[in-house]
Amino acid sequence: MSNDLVITTVGRKTGRPRTTTHFYGEDRGHLVLVGPGSEAGPHLPGWYRDLMVNPDAEVRVDGRTLRVRAHTARGAERRQLWKKLVAREPVYQRYADAARGEIPVVVLEETA
Template sequence: MRIKDVLYKFSTRLHVAVFFGSKGRVFGRALGMPVVGLVTVGRKTGQRRTTMLTAPIADDERIALVASFGGDDRHPAWYRNLRANPDVEVLLRGRTRSVHARTATGAEREALWARIVKIHAGYERYQRRTDRQIPVVVLEQRSMKPLP
């Protein structure tokens, strides 16, 4: 296992515990963007997996996530999980949303990418680090419920 992976897992577990424990009030924003807690189902294990991500676009109709993994040549595990099981949950602004995930393609991806890099130029730097096209994931709301 790469040191990057070990550090990522440790920091993610700490942030997730604080974020979910505070219902998103702590660590609710980063780099000027809202933070979401994403809950996927593991493609191999079938277990719930939780991670925190910034959402450059988050409104009532959709949430856009960037599967950049810091410009790594691999897709992040959360992205591989939601491709296998696209029905996921996100915690955003104190509410849990059940959403369906899909990868934006074509003109939609181009338009979203242009907006995303205006919001946070770091994503463009990540794209330059890798040969893979960094996926833009669109989460579309299915239902909404308050956190317990």
């Protein structure tokens, strides 16, 4: 997890842009986020719920602006990404230990 990534999602209730900042990882050319990404509690964050309603978003990373489509990693993909993310940022395991369920791993694929 190197620099920050700024993501702008479309609010699921308001339809308005919502911008949040995250640590991120990379895997096979895709950006990867962890939700909730903090010890705030077991609830899924708004940005994640927004992406589940509208997976298209915009990110700013490394001085670039990209259009992306999000999906939640599942099964073997999630296990592989989680292992890689925790190896780089062990705090994610602490978040997982405090959560009452599996913490989502979100893959962002550039669209155009």
